[in-house]
Amino acid sequence: MIEASLLADLVTELPHAVRYQRLMNAMREYFRCGAVALLRLDGDSLRPLAAEGLVLETLGRRFIIAQHPRLAAILASRRPVCFPSDSSLPDPYDGLLESCVGEPLPVHDCMGVSLYVDGALWGAVTLDALQEGTFDARAQQDLARFTLIIEASVRVTRLEQERRNLALMRQDGDRRGVAQEEGEIIGSSDSIRNLLRELDVVADSELPVLLMGETGVGKELFARRLHSRSPRRERPLIHVNCAALPESLAESELFGHSKGAFSGASADRAGRFEAAQGGVIFLDEVGELPLGVQAKLLRTLQNGEIQRLGEDQPRQVDVRVIAATNRQLKDSVRAGDFRADLYHRLSVYPVWIPPLRERGSDVLVLAGHFLELNRSRLGVRSLRLSRAAEQALCAYSWPGNVRELEHVISRAALKAISRGANRNDIVTLDAALLDLDYGDAMSAPRENPLSESVSYPRVRSLRAVVEDCQREVIRESVNRHDGSWAAAARELEVDSSNLHKMAKKLGLK
Incomplete structure (x- = not known):
């Protein structure tokens, strides 16, 4: 059978x-x-x-x-x-x-x-x-x-x-093969699966995409995913960290310059847009661009034209733009720090990348990835988390997201070794070694700019509140066990058949 x-x-x-x-x-x-x-x-x-x-x-x-x-x-x-x-x-x-x-x-x-x-x-x-x-x-x-x-x-x-x-190749109208896999996006939560499906659909278009999310969610990985699934996947992907561009050099860096355009310009130089010709340019932290450069970027998005600093004639470029920001760009527009017309051009297709605290059991899957990296790097027989440490990771709100999780695991592993843990044994990281800063976590931003605020009546029946709580606990447990209802039943200490009945009653099945 x-x-x-x-x-x-x-x-x-x-x-x-x-x-x-x-x-x-x-x-x-x-x-x-x-x-x-x-x-x-x-x-x-x-x-x-x-x-x-x-x-x-x-x-x-x-x-x-x-x-x-x-x-x-x-x-x-x-x-x-x-x-x-x-x-x-x-x-x-x-x-x-x-x-x-x-x-x-x-x-x-x-x-x-x-x-x-x-x-x-x-x-x-x-x-x-x-x-x-x-x-x-x-x-x-x-x-x-x-x-x-x-x-x-x-x-x-x-x-x-x-x-x-x-x-996909037939839609491209050519015989290009599939590109190599990009940097790995680890996780199997519903929010990540839904996001990847959405990205795979929009990747096949030529629309500009604006990736929004908190610091540390891995926006560059998702930009690489878009590029690798797009018709431009065999052409270059050029990454520009806009926050690292000095204001005096931002225009030259993006659009290039001619010899003698400014002091130190000893030769003609192509900018990042020309380097991305036929491919994709990823403008990370686009909200940090100076207003003067924003106007030139708008022209490129509108007409496909760039103009090197010091030249009179524009040049045509064929580049798809993917931008990313951890700012609320609408607030920047209202404050006069970001052009409204550029915002609308960049955000033709906005994508919100969920913070780690909204990804359920992905926290533990990612933790396992970083544990294995540190186990190999430190030469430890086995490196794992205690049950209390797992619970602490799941309860923490991760203001620094995946990047913070990586640092927490690496720091805890080093602490364990420095305090005398035997590399030839199974080294278990307990909750105290994680040294999670709950003070910072309490002030973590939680707003999704794509979601509308929903107000609930202040007074609700006790039954409604209890059912909401049951629904959320069951949903999280099933997600944590990758859709396994039997495993969720074991975790919740209820009979499997009763859990299925309860799920149907609560509208989860």
Whole structure:
């Protein structure tokens, strides 16, 4: 029955994350093991795509193959590899199993198999069981059979992606291939998934896009996503930090200058717009541009013209503009610091990037990513968070967003080592090591400029308030567990069937 349901998934168009997660759930149930993970080969490391039985932060980690001999052995073989229960090789999931969080894995069974797609090494699937003898010869034969289904699922997912890419190329009217993946955007919350879907649609247009969001949300990554999904993806993406441009040189930097245009201009020089010809220019912190330069930028947006400083003749450019700001530009317009006409030109398609505090369980996935980076950098056997630290991260409002989270994890890891933590043990970061500044967090900005304020009546029935609270708690728990209602039921300590009934009553299903 399990294999039949998985085969049915192959003929159903599903988001790849859903298809892979169903695979992991089915395998864990079939093999009666503690944890299963699907990992994709990415350069010199393995990247988890789906997992069952491991803490959520695992999905943010990247396992460098050279540092994990078990993973290296699995990749080196075309057959299932089973490790003796008393193997001395370190396990990459030490401290990450849900059933023994923060503890070294006791004597346990472990096996895995490499995955090949179209003759090329694609990744691996790993299984861990705390019950010795779980992975006998029969289990290894079954894993070999499951490998065929997993590889077929990967092929189907790849074909679906190729079909979408082919449709995009046909819209472009040429034979250009798909660009390499941009810097990774980590997260699977509803807000991020919805945002990425929106960006993929607008990327195919030529509209100017204004990315808005607080400092540290990663606006450059989203600009790169837009570029890589656009018809201009094989042309340059030029990044300009407008806040770093001296006012006296901003015009020359953007539009170029001729020899002798000013003191020190010893030769003709093209500006950033000419460097971006045929591609995309990303104007980061566009709200910091001087008013004089804003007028020239408006002309470029209107007519596709630039004029080098010191020249009389304009030049034509074909450049798409993506801008970003952490300011409320409407307020800057009212204050006279930003041109209203330029604002309307730049914000033809405004996009709000959610702050980290609105991304639910993405906090822990991102934390896992930064934990693995620091584990590798510091030479630690395993680096993880205590349960209290996880709760503290989820409760904090993150005024500095993803950038602040990266700094918090790096600082805590260094503190743990400096205070005597043994690099050969599992190093657990507790809440005190995080040193979160709740004073700053209380004053974190929370306004989304794209949302309208909604007023609620001051007096509401107790039932309505309770139902709102239940609805929010259930929604957050399901999101935190990537849509798994069973996992949410376990976390909330309610019967799974009762949770489904409650969700229907509250309008969540």
